[in-house]
Each structure stands twice: as C-alpha cells, then as structure tokens.
Amino acid sequence: MIMTALNSILKGRRSQPHLLIEVLQDAQDLYGYIPEEAMNAVSRELGVPLMKVYRVACFYKAFSLKPRGKYVFTVCTGTACHVRGANLLLDQVKGQLNIEPGETTEDGLVTIENVNCVGACALGPVVIQDGAYCHHMTPGKLRKAIDKSRGKKKKERAHA
Ligand code: FES
Structure with missing residues (x-):
C-alpha cells in the first residue's frame, strides 16, 4: 500500500538525490507524516x-x-511570543487536551506542536492553526479554536 502510493511520488525522480526534500514534502502531504x-x-x-x-x-x-x-x-514559543504569554497558551492546550507539544490526542484529531519563531513577532503570541496564522492569541481564543475543530469532526462523523 505504502509503496503503491509512493511510486507515483518517485516517478521520474529516481536516482536524483538532489530531489530529496521535494520527495519528502510529497510523502508528508500524502501520508500526513513520513512512515519508516x-x-x-x-x-x-x-x-x-x-x-x-x-x-x-x-x-x-x-x-x-x-x-x-x-x-x-x-x-510559537520564540522570545517575542514568550514574553507575550506563549507559555499560557501551552498551559491551556496541555490542560485542555492532556498532551504535550509534539503529541496527538488519542482520538487522532488534534496535534500540538511548538516552534521557536514563525517570523511574525510583532503579532505575537502567534499560533498557526492548520497553516493559518492566528495573531494576538489568548488562552480563551485558543480553547475555542480547539473546541471548534473537534466539534467539526464530531459533526462530520454524525453525518457520515
Ligand atoms: S517569536 Fe513568535 S513569531 Fe517570532
């Protein structure tokens, strides 16, 4: 199964080591992670x-x-975001989801990560939600955003 899908990514790219990052990006997009x-x-x-x-x-x-x-x-837990309360955001998600940064909830719905700077320091604290930058984040706004995401999935399941 993995190789079948991976063959489409590797097509025309074999024996080209300079395409490593490009191929890994496509594998990441395909699987949501890079399996061993x-x-x-x-x-x-x-x-x-x-x-x-x-x-x-x-x-x-x-x-x-x-x-x-x-x-x-x-x-983002870089310096600018840190001084504006990024640790409160991490405390919020840890308490809400009972996971640490780098972990995913048991239901496979939410992953929390942290990074050192995303280049939007003046807008901190910043949280990137599924690729979208959310600026001046507060623990309350983050809690609602997580609840909303999880609720969306539950509704999708109910209608399936
Ligand atoms: S420190 Fe958070 S965006 Fe730079």
Whole structure:
C-alpha cells in the first residue's frame, strides 16, 4: 500500500538525490507524516543514505515521523511570543487536551506542536492553526479554536 502510493511520488525522480526534500514534502502531504517504510524507499530509490534521509526529515519542522492529527496547532514559543504569554497558551492546550507539544490526542484529531519563531513577532503570541496564522492569541481564543475543530469532526462523523 505504502509503496503503491509512493511510486507515483518517485516517478521520474529516481536516482536524483538532489530531489530529496521535494520527495519528502510529497510523502508528508500524502501520508500526513513520513512512515519508516517510505524513508527506506526514498533512500533506496533516490540513492541517498538512509541516515541522511532521516537527518533531513528530523531537521525540518514541516516533516513529522509520527502521524499527525487532523488538526494541527503550532504554538510559537520564540522570545517575542514568550514574553507575550506563549507559555499560557501551552498551559491551556496541555490542560485542555492532556498532551504535550509534539503529541496527538488519542482520538487522532488534534496535534500540538511548538516552534521557536514563525517570523511574525510583532503579532505575537502567534499560533498557526492548520497553516493559518492566528495573531494576538489568548488562552480563551485558543480553547475555542480547539473546541471548534473537534466539534467539526464530531459533526462530520454524525453525518457520515
Ligand atoms: S517569536 Fe513568535 S513569531 Fe517570532
């Protein structure tokens, strides 16, 4: 199953190690994370040592080696956001979801991550919700955003 889908990503890219990041991005988009089997295949098919594939996948925050939730909330904890209360945001999500940054809720719906700076310091504290920047975030707004995401999924299930 993994190889079938991965073959479409690798088509026309085999033995081209300079395409490593591009291929990993497509694998991340396809699976929502980069499974171990995919890393092995990318290493073999591009001709890049597995250790290098692993290093690149670990270095960039855009890549995940574990399945992410349907909804991803990324809390910026860089200096500017920190002094404006980013830790209160982390406390909020930890209390609300009972998970730590880098973890996903048991129902697979929500993943919480943290980063050091997303380049929008003047708008802090910043949370990126599924790719969208949410500025001047407060614990209350974050709680509502998480509740809304989780409620949306429950409604989708009810109508399925
Ligand atoms: S420190 Fe948060 S955007 Fe720069």
